[in-house]
Amino acid sequence: MEKILSYLVNSLRNLATYSFFIFLFINFTHAQNNILPCGTSWMVKKEFEKNPDVFLKNKATLDSISKLYNNSSRMLSQKVIPVVFHILHEGGPIGVAENISKAQIEDAISIMNEDFNAENEDLINVIPEFENVIGDVQLTFTLAKIDPDGNCTEGITRTYWPETGSADDDAKQVIFWDDESYLNIWVVKSIDSSIGAAAYTYVPATGGPNFKHGIIANNEYVGSIGTGSNSSYVKHTLSHEVGHFFNLEHTWAEWSEVGLSTNCNEDDFVNDTPNCIGSYSSCNLSSESCGSLDNVQNFMDYSSCTCMFTAGQVNRMEASLNSNVGARVDLWQDDNLWETGTHPSYESEECLASIGFYVPNGTTCSGEETQFFNNSYNVGESPTYYWTFPGGTPSNSNEENPIVVYNNPGIYNVSLSITNNAGNAYLIEDNYINVFDQNNNISEIVESFENNNFPQQSDSDLPWSILDQETETTWNRTETAYSQGSASMRIRSRFFSGENVHILYTPFINLNSFDTPVRLYFDYAYAKRNSQSDDLLRILVSNDCGVTWTERKDLDTDNLVTNGGSYISTTFVPSSNQWEEEYVNLNPWSGESSVQIQFEFSGEDGNYLYIDNIRLQSQNSNLINSASEAKGKLLKVIDLLGREVSIFTKNKILFFIYENGLVEQKQVID
Ligand SMILES: [Zn+2]
Numbered sequence: 001m002e003k004i005l006s007y008l009v010n011s012l013r014n015l016a017t018y019s020f021f022i023f024l025f026i027n028f029t030h031a032q033n034n035i036l037p038c039g040t041s042w043m044v045k046k047e048f049e050k051n052p053d054v055f056l057k058n059k060a061t062l063d064s065i066s067k068l069y070n071n072s073s074r075m076l077s078q079k080v081i082p083v084v085f086h087i088l089h090e091g092g093p094i095g096v097a098e099n100i101s102k103a104q105i106e107d108a109i110s111i112m113n114e115d116f117n118a119e120n121e122d123l124i125n126v127i128p129e130f131e132n133v134i135g136d137v138q139l140t141f142t143l144a145k146i147d148p149d150g151n152c153t154e155g156i157t158r159t160y161w162p163e164t165g166s167a168d169d170d171a172k173q174v175i176f177w178d179d180e181s182y183l184n185i186w187v188v189k190s191i192d193s194s195i196g197a198a199a200y201t202y203v204p205a206t207g208g209p210n211f212k213h214g215i216i217a218n219n220e221y222v223g224s225i226g227t228g229s230n231s232s233y234v235k236h237t238l239s240h241e242v243g244h245f246f247n248l249e250h251t252w253a254e255w256s257e258v259g260l261s262t263n264c265n266e267d268d269f270v271n272d273t274p275n276c277i278g279s280y281s282s283c284n285l286s287s288e289s290c291g292s293l294d295n296v297q298n299f300m301d302y303s304s305c306t307c308m309f310t311a312g313q314v315n316r317m318e319a320s321l322n323s324n325v326g327a328r329v330d331l332w333q334d335d336n337l338w339e340t341g342t343h344p345s346y347e348s349e350e351c352l353a354s355i356g357f358y359v360p361n362g363t364t365c366s367g368e369e370t371q372f373f374n375n376s377y378n379v380g381e382s383p384t385y386y387w388t389f390p391g392g393t394p395s396n397s398n399e400e401n402p403i404v405v406y407n408n409p410g411i412y413n414v415s416l417s418i419t420n421n422a423g424n425a426y427l428i429e430d431n432y433i434n435v436f437d438q439n440n441n442i443s444e445i446v447e448s449f450e451n452n453n454f455p456q457q458s459d460s461d462l463p464w465s466i467l468d469q470e471t472e473t474t475w476n477r478t479e480t481a482y483s484q485g486s487a488s489m490r491i492r493s494r495f496f497s498g499e500n501v502h503i504l505y506t507p508f509i510n511l512n513s514f515d516t517p518v519r520l521y522f523d524y525a526y527a528k529r530n531s532q533s534d535d536l537l538r539i540l541v542s543n544d545c546g547v548t549w550t551e552r553k554d555l556d557t558d559n560l561v562t563n564g565g566s567y568i569s570t571t572f573v574p575s576s577n578q579w580e581e582e583y584v585n586l587n588p589w590s591g592e593s594s595v596q597i598q599f600e601f602s603g604e605d606g607n608y609l610y611i612d613n614i615r616l617q618s619q620n621s622n623l624i625n626s627a628s629e630a631k632g633k634l635l636k637v638i639d640l641l642g643r644e645v646s647i648f649t650k651n652k653i654l655f656f657i658y659e660n661g662l663v664e665q666k667q668v669i670d
Helices: 002-014 016-032 040-050 052-070 102-115 121-125 162-166 237-245 261-265 311-321 325-331 334-339
Strands: 079-089 139-143 156-160 183-188 215-218 363-365 369-371 384-388 403-406 410-420 423-436 465-467 476-478 488-491 502-505 518-528 534-542 550-556 580-585 596-604 606-618 634-639 653-658 663-667
Touching: 040 052, 052 311, 052 325, 079 102, 079 334, 102 139, 102 237, 183 237, 215 237, 311 325, 518 534, 534 606, 550 580, 596 606
Parallel strands: 079 139, 079 156, 079 183, 183 215, 363 423
Antiparallel strands: 369 403, 384 410, 410 423, 465 502, 476 488, 488 606, 502 596, 518 580, 518 606, 534 550, 534 596, 634 653, 653 663
16 A cells, blocks of 8 residues: 555656646636536537537527427436446556546446436425426436447446546547447546536537547546545536536526626526526525526536426436437437346346556666556456566566566566456566666766667667557657767657657666756757647656656747748758757756656657757766867767777776867766
């Protein structure tokens, strides 16, 4: 547990910069309300503006049906809605933070089922004036038992997604089950601060045929236990969003903000919810904001005492449930219930586990304790875990979240098998964990990527390494262009498919003898491919063997451009005057004995980014002092035998050859 706690603390530190921004935002809203609002109307409006014609056509169709339902009194019948929860997590253990437990999801489902069947305990609080309009929607939400491939499921998926701390509709690209068959609910760490919401969804009229419908929710607004809360607002948040999903608006208006006096002139298209301006995080049961008593207890208000739908809202939801607009009508059909395993007569069995595991950063150091986290789902009631760790101690484990020590540097396989009543499932990940040797630290860096074997972590002269992402091109050595010597490293995002990051790690550096200022300099060259180019280079530093990383510099597309900004549709090859120099300040790590730096690249639609001539400079560096301008550019460094070297070991005599022909003999003293 201690290790898990330290992991969480570290994650928090990791996100310090980002969190600061969020902190400002949340504090702003918390100061007034203590709760995040719903993001639906704002997001719907944005989609509407992208394609008003489609939205208005869909809305007109749905409105005509809604009118029919408004004016009829019908016998309602129970309908079942198949649901899948997609948990998008940052890799921590199941049941901690955004990687919420199965129990929390089941709690959320049971609250939704109470709310949609007028069985919620707090319904008793409804004031007499609204008792006679309480609506019973008669919807039952059931976790899917069969997935879109026809396989057994518990209706919960768990996927590692680094963007879950600032989630938006990109979540739907990570995992999505056909929205004509399932109500998708994506649970995230938090929603992007530009949306600033507890949760959001889209009304059925939104988007064309390929639009992905569903609900995105911050984990802290899911259910009443775990990271959720038993407060009225929080525990009913999903019911509010499902209300929108079935075409309800906020009680005060279609699109405007809560609390505006102008809301009295707007409508939510439901007859028995009186005109109001809307309340936020308060519960004034006698509020008459537009001249009549407000229904502040309505689930579609932001009050702190929501507990009911009205009969008019039930009619409006019923209309959307019977319309092809947004395909809500497909969800509850008998054949869909059988296909998703949610038919009341379907007898489910335990599933084979879907195996997943994670170790933060994918790297560790020899001799260090390394925490592995199980991220499997469909594990059933009493799974047994069996891990193997070739090269590790222990070499196998039955723990759910074991701790392993690797004594020797290298890259190792890891496997996990889970046995339950359905049988045994396993996953073997080849070359899963990269174990660095932090004691093999070097005391200088001058790297211009001249060695054509670069990088080879196993070669003690080239202990750089690259975190590869399968299926995407990553950092590569090239002789196409360079600012120094005859080679450089390059990468481009043109064919990137996801939000993967590609990392070039330096060796561990001993900064013991470096007084401030200590800087890591590098040359770079970059061009945009087109107006869609969106790239990011981040440079991060770690002094704890990669457990935590501190960002020291980030260069986005516009910062990276070195060719004046023109688009290059063919391969960008920089000319000598298209290179620029940048540095990272390492002062906080001056005197540290084992510091590692990473160049992390991500993006889309870009042309090549080249980097070259990475070198460390400090006040009292015995080498490569900043006199390079006077001497011209450093061309290469060779040893006594004339071999080119890039890593400087102590007491070794080296020759520095400069562009203007100058040769200097130097030696690292300590
Ligand atoms: Zn809302």
